[in-house]
Every structure is written in C-alpha cells, then in structure tokens.
Amino acid sequence: MALLEVEDLQTHFRTPDGINRSVDGVTFSIESGQTLALVGESGCGKSVTAMSILRLIPEPPGKMAGKIRFMGRNLLDLSDKEMRGIRGNDISMIFQEPMNSLNPVLTIGRQIGETLRLHQGLSQKEAEQRAVDMLSRVGIPEPTRRVGEYPHQLSGGMRQRVMIAIALACNPKLLIADEPTTALDVTIQAQILDLVRDLKTDIGAAILLITHDLGVVAEVADRVIVMYAGRKMEEASVPELFANPKHPYTEGLLGAIPRLGSSLRGATARLSEIPGMVPNLKKQIDGCLFSERCYKATDICRKIAPGLEEKAPGHVAACHYASKEMVPA
Amino acid sequence: MLALAARRIIATVIVMAVVALFVFSLLYLAPGDPAAVIAGDQATPADIARIRQSLGLDRPFFIRFGEWFWRILQGDLGRSIFTGSPVSELIGQRLGPTISLMVLTVAFAVAIAVPAGVFAASKAGTWVDNCFMSLAVFGFSVPVFVIGYVLAYVFALQLEWFPVQGYTALADGVWPWFQSLVLPSITLGCVYMALIARITRASMLEVLQQEYIRTARSKGAAELDILFVHALKNAAVPIITIVGIGIALLIGGAVVTESVFAIPGLGRLTVDAIMRRDYPVIQGVVLLFSFVYVLINLLIDLAYTLLDPRIRY
Numbered sequence: 301m302a303l304l305e306v307e308d309l310q311t312h313f314r315t316p317d318g319i320n321r322s323v324d325g326v327t328f329s330i331e332s333g334q335t336l337a338l339v340g341e342s343g344c345g346k347s348v349t350a351m352s353i354l355r356l357i358p359e360p361p362g363k364m365a366g367k368i369r370f371m372g373r374n375l376l377d378l379s380d381k382e383m384r385g386i387r388g389n390d391i392s393m394i395f396q397e398p399m400n401s402l403n404p405v406l407t408i409g410r411q412i413g414e415t416l417r418l419h420q421g422l423s424q425k426e427a428e429q430r431a432v433d434m435l436s437r438v439g440i441p442e443p444t445r446r447v448g449e450y451p452h453q454l455s456g457g458m459r460q461r462v463m464i465a466i467a468l469a470c471n472p473k474l475l476i477a478d479e480p481t482t483a484l485d486v487t488i489q490a491q492i493l494d495l496v497r498d499l500k501t502d503i504g505a506a507i508l509l510i511t512h513d514l515g516v517v518a519e520v521a522d523r524v525i526v527m528y529a530g531r532k533m534e535e536a537s538v539p540e541l542f543a544n545p546k547h548p549y550t551e552g553l554l555g556a557i558p559r560l561g562s563s564l565r566g567a568t569a570r571l572s573e574i575p576g577m578v579p580n581l582k583k584q585i586d587g588c589l590f591s592e593r594c595y596k597a598t599d600i601c602r603k604i605a606p607g608l609e610e611k612a613p614g615h616v617a618a619c620h621y622a623s624k625e626m627v628p629a
Numbered sequence: 630m631l632a633l634a635a636r637r638i639i640a641t642v643i644v645m646a647v648v649a650l651f652v653f654s655l656l657y658l659a660p661g662d663p664a665a666v667i668a669g670d671q672a673t674p675a676d677i678a679r680i681r682q683s684l685g686l687d688r689p690f691f692i693r694f695g696e697w698f699w700r701i702l703q704g705d706l707g708r709s710i711f712t713g714s715p716v717s718e719l720i721g722q723r724l725g726p727t728i729s730l731m732v733l734t735v736a737f738a739v740a741i742a743v744p745a746g747v748f749a750a751s752k753a754g755t756w757v758d759n760c761f762m763s764l765a766v767f768g769f770s771v772p773v774f775v776i777g778y779v780l781a782y783v784f785a786l787q788l789e790w791f792p793v794q795g796y797t798a799l800a801d802g803v804w805p806w807f808q809s810l811v812l813p814s815i816t817l818g819c820v821y822m823a824l825i826a827r828i829t830r831a832s833m834l835e836v837l838q839q840e841y842i843r844t845a846r847s848k849g850a851a852e853l854d855i856l857f858v859h860a861l862k863n864a865a866v867p868i869i870t871i872v873g874i875g876i877a878l879l880i881g882g883a884v885v886t887e888s889v890f891a892i893p894g895l896g897r898l899t900v901d902a903i904m905r906r907d908y909p910v911i912q913g914v915v916l917l918f919s920f921v922y923v924l925i926n927l928l929i930d931l932a933y934t935l936l937d938p939r940i941r942y
C-alpha cells in the first residue's frame with residue numbers, strides 16, 4: 301500500500317461566473333520515502349491539489365470529491381479534529397512565500413514549538429528547547445538567540461529554513477513543499493534544496509514537491525506528474541520523462557531545458573513558454589483541454605478527450621497521438 | 630521603551646499646555662457675559678462690574694492666563710463661583726462614580742465586542758456575521774438615552790434585576806456597586822461596542838487572509854487558537870486604537886448616561902456647571918478629561934510596541 305493514494309480528486313470552486321474546476325479528476329500515489337514532483341504552468345491547480353491533501357481548501361467556495369487515502373484512511377472522511385491531528389504531524393507543508401508564511405508577532409521559537417506542543421504534548425519550555433535543536437539542524441547560526449527573535453529579524457533564506465524546521469519538527473511521513481525555493485535567490489535555492497534532501501534522508505519522509513523549475517525536478521525527484529488545467533497529463537519516472545516525453549504539452553515544457561546531465565545546478569531552468577492560453581476552467585470542454593494549443597491536434601482531439609493510457613512501462617499520458625511502446629508480454 | 634515613555638511624556642506636557650490655553654479661552658469664546666449670568670436677573674450694572682472684577686475679567690487675557698496656569702501647575706484649580714469650594718474638591722467628590730462607570734463600560738465593551746467581531750469575521754458572510762453586524766448598526770443608530778430608558782424599563786422596572794437609578798459606592802460593597810453600574814455601562818457602551826466590533830471584524834478579515842494563518846492551519850492548530858492567538862494579536866493595533874479614541878466618545882456619553890441613571894458623577898457636575906456658567910469648574914473638568922485622554926493615548930502607543938514587535942519608535 302502506498303503512503304498516499306489520491307484517487308479521482310476533484311476540487312471545484314464556486315465563483316460568481318461559474319464553477320472553477322481547479323482540480324478535475326486527478327489520481328496519483330506516493331510511496332514512503334519517495335519524492336514526487338508536480339509541474340505545470342501557473343494556475344493549473346498544483347497548489348490546490350496540495351492544499352486539498354491537507355484539507356486546507358476553504359469550503360465554501362471550495363468543494364472536494366474523490367478519495368485521499370493516507371496510510372489507508374480516507375482523509376476526506378475524517379472529522380475536523382482527526383484532521384488536525386494529521387496536519388503538521390504526519391503531513392506537513394512548506395509554502396512558497398517565506399516572507400508571509402510566518403506569523404510576524406510570534407517568536408520563531410513559539411512557531412516551531414507549536415506543532416510539538418500540539419502533537420507531542422510538550423510543555424512550552426520543552427518545546428522551546430527542541431526549537432533550538434531544530435534551528436541548528438536546519439543550519440541557522442546562533443540558534444539560542446534566534447529562537448527568541450521575530451520573523452522580520454531574519455533574511456528570506458533563514459525564514460524558509462525556519463519554515464522547514466516547523467514542517468519537520470514532528471518527523472512527518474509526508475512533506476508537501478509548494479514551490480519552496482521560488483521566492484529565493486539562486487544560491488539560497490540550492491542551499492535550501494540540499495537541506496530538504498538531507499533532512500528527507502534523515503527522517504525518511506516522502507515529499508510532494510511542487511515546482512516550476514525543471515532543474516529542481518531533475519535533481520531531487522523520483523517521479524514527476526505534469527498537470528494541465530486541473531488534469532494530470534503525464535506521469536513517469538524522472539529520467540524517463542526527460543528522455544522520452546509523450547505528451548505534446550510536456551514536450552513544450554521541456555523545450556527550453558538543457559539536456560539532462562548538463563549541470564542544472566543554479567541555472568534557472570524554468571518551464572518554457574508555450575504559445576496560447578490556458579483554457580477557461582469554468583467552461584465545459586468536450587475535447588482535449590490542450591487541443592487549442594497543440595501542434596499535433598486534429599478533429600478527434602477537439603471532440604473526444606483522451607484518457608490516461610500507459611504508453612511505456614510506468615509511463616502514462618493522456619494523448620491520442622502519443623506513441624505506445626509497450627514491451628510485449 | 631523608557632526613552633519612548635520619556636519622549637511621549639514631554640509631548641504630553643506640551644499638548645496639555647495647548648489644551649489649557651484653549652480651556653482658558655473658553656471664557657472668552659463662549660457667548661454671553663459670564664458676569665451678567667452669574668449676577669442674575671435682578672443685578673444692577675454695579676453688581677455686574679463687581680463680579681467682573683472679582684473674576685478678573687477686566688484685566689488683559691495673557692496676564693490672567695499666566696496667573697491661572699501657574700496656579701494650575703501647583704494643583705490649584707480655583708474655586709467654584711457658586712459654592713465657593715475648591716474645584717479640585719468638587720471633582721474629587723464626583724470622580725469615583727465616573728471612573729467606575731468608564732472602567733466598567735470599557736471592560737464590558739471589550740469583553741463583548743472583540744469576541745463578537747472575531748467570530749463575525751471568522752464566519753464572514755454567514756447569518757452569524759449578519760446578526761452581529763446588524764446589532765452593531767443598531768447600536769450605532771439608537772440614541773443613548775433611548776437605550777438607557779428601554780434597558781431601565783425592562784431590566785430594572787419589569788424584571789427588577791438592577792436598580793432603576795442611583796449609584797452605590799464601591800466601599801459599600803462590590804456587588805451593589807456592580808449592580809448599580811450594569812445598565813448605565815451597557816447604555817453608555819452601545820455605540821462604543823458597535824465601533825469596536827466593526828473595527829475588530831474588519832481588521833480580522835484582513836488578517837485571516839494572510840498566509841501565516843494558512844500556515845497555522847497546516848500545523849494543526851485549532852480554530853479558536855488560530856482566531857485568538859495567531860490572528861487577533863496581528864489585528865490588535867487598529868482595535869486598541871479605536872478602544873482609545875472611543876474613550877473620547879464615552880466622555881460625551883457619560884454626561885447623558887449619568888443624567889438618565891441619576892449617577893452623581895463628573896458628567897452631572899459638568900452639566901450643572903455649564904448651566905450656571907461656573908467657569909472654574911468647567912475649566913477644571915475639561916482639563917481633567919483632556920488629561921485622561923492624552924494619558925490613554927500614551928498608554929496605547931506603549932501598547933503597540935508590546936503587541937507588534939515590528940513597531941519601534
């Protein structure tokens with residue numbers, strides 16, 4: 301049994317001008333200790349997917365359906381109280397903006413200690429002590445002084461380290477990192493990624509890594525999912541996807557990426573631009589959602605949405621024209 | 630912190646001097662000749678001239694201001710024109726009821742309005758929010774004396790939970806003291822509560838959108854913790870500000886409330902003094918109110934630095 305199994309997840313938002321199908325039938329799973337990357341253009345539903353797993357979607361306007369099985373239990377069936385017992389304890393999350401993700405009026409120590417007090421019943425004092433340990437573990441100098449400081453007294457990189465300390469304080473089984481390095485400058489990005497990787501091997505957590513940066517994917521992820529307009533378009537192991545992309549959308553994303561093997565370290569290997577616009581998620585579209593922008597699209601693409609199909613062992617894609625290369629049984 | 634306090638205290642002294650000048654010139658700005666009013670209808674011009682002279686109204690403004698201010702600095706607020714007793718003594722007698730009324734009003738208002746605003750914000754757009762905010766509009770729009778008479782009618786006359794009128798000193802028992810002030814405090818506090826609740830809601834709405842609130846949720850914090858620990862402290866600065874500014878509102882309202890509930894406080898003293906143009910008393914009371922107000926603002930500024938570590942002066 302996988303650690304996390306997301307099955308046909310649908311997260312829709314009711315808006316004044318129709319239903320926004322931000323995540324529309326996404327299925328994937330993460331094994332213990334595995335790192336799964338989630339990539340795709342802005343607005344394709346990556347963050348909503350991540351927030352859905354922790355049930356942090358405001359309801360209303362949001363509405364979730366499908367199954368999110370974590371260690372066999374469907375999180376969507378849990379009470380609010382049971383869910384709180386999982387957040388920050390079994391599953392924790394790092395957000396994109398270290399500037400705004402920390403509470404400006406609480407000390408660093410208080411914020412790191414909070415999960416320990418909530419989930420492990422530590423006293424204020426013990427929690428503060430552990431916070432000092434966590435700060436030194438994430439490489440912040442002078443932890444005993446820093447623990448009493450406030451977020452505005454730290455640099456962006458240090459704040460993200462603090463976020464990591466918060467997320468890892470209770471040794472979670474799954475860490476969701478939503479663009480953890482996007483807001484940081486390049487050298488800091490590399491340091492933070494190293495840190496995440498080291499700590500991951502220390503505590504053996506699985507990671508769901510959301511990113512725009514294919515260099516990051518190549519470097520830290522085991523598998524990768526490509527999302528487009530709320531759907532999963534392709535999924536494969538990282539080397540397979542880079543070597544052998546099946547979906548024209550993935551090809552487009554990879555377009556500007558230097559070949560794997562060349563040093564991606566520090567390079568801003570962003571997703572390349574694909575001409576055209578993401579379709580309006582509020583409209584019901586019959587055909588393939590990518591057909592308007594696809595160089596391979598024909599009539600069938602505009603009429604019938606392709607289902608996800610295994611195109612190579614462990615490699616699925618949703619495209620009528622993706623070539624199949626199955627090894628005969 | 631100490632440097633801030635010192636700087637603010639110097640500023641306070643300057644503000645108070647300006648206030649004093651203004652208070653003093655009241656005598657000249659107000660319509661009517663105080664000497665004529667004091668002398669009454671049957672007075673001869675000679676009587677009026679004598680009174681004017683005894684008030685010192687015949688001497689130049691700044692000389693009289695200087696003398697007056699010098700006495701104030703020594704704690705001498707002068708004597709009432711009517712009773713002849715020292716103004717400071719008159720104020721001292723009336724201080725207890727008014728301070729009690731104010732403190733209880735602020736306590737009630739904060740204890741009720743802040744949680745109401747917090748819950749309204751957390752349930753924004755739902756019927757809970759609508760109920761609280763309709764109540765707030767109601768609180769704004771109904772005049773103090775109407776609220777006072779309705780509350781007195783229902784809770785004092787019909788239900789007999791509280792005395793209809795009057796004031797029991799704290800020295801005569803905490804419970805009777807409290808009982809005698811419940812209705813006046815709620816009456817006086819209505820507009821104030823509405824104001825605090827609205828500001829709390831608006832401030833909380835903004836804070837609840839912030840990403841650190843999402844972080845708190847992602848850590849598994851309970852909703853009450855998120856509202857009252859993570860969010861409220863961030864929303865506190867505008868709330869504290871309005872609590873302080875609103876005290877000016879209360880000072881005005883206290884006059885009416887004390888009349889409705891027959892409380893022998895400073896409000897009554899002020900009204901009586903104004904009726905009789907008892908200038909020394911008016912000046913003394915206004916000076917005192919200004920001083921309290923300036924002092925509260927000082928405390929608020931100090932509170933900011935305690936609540937928000939980013940604020941430094």
Ligand SMILES: Nc1ncnc2c1ncn2[C@@H]1O[C@H](COP(=O)(O)OP(=O)(O)OP(=O)(O)O)[C@@H](O)[C@H]1O
Nearest residue numbers: 313320322341342343344345346347348349358361
């Ligand atoms: N609370 C909400 N109410 C309404 N719509 C929402 C809400 N949250 C997200 N959405 C919509 O869901 C869609 C997907 O947003 P999401 O934040 O998941 O994108 P993303 O893939 O993370 O993009 P980015 O790379 O820019 O972070 C967007 O169209 C967004 O407008």
Ligand SMILES: [Mg+2]
Nearest residue numbers: 346347348478
């Ligand atoms: Mg996002």
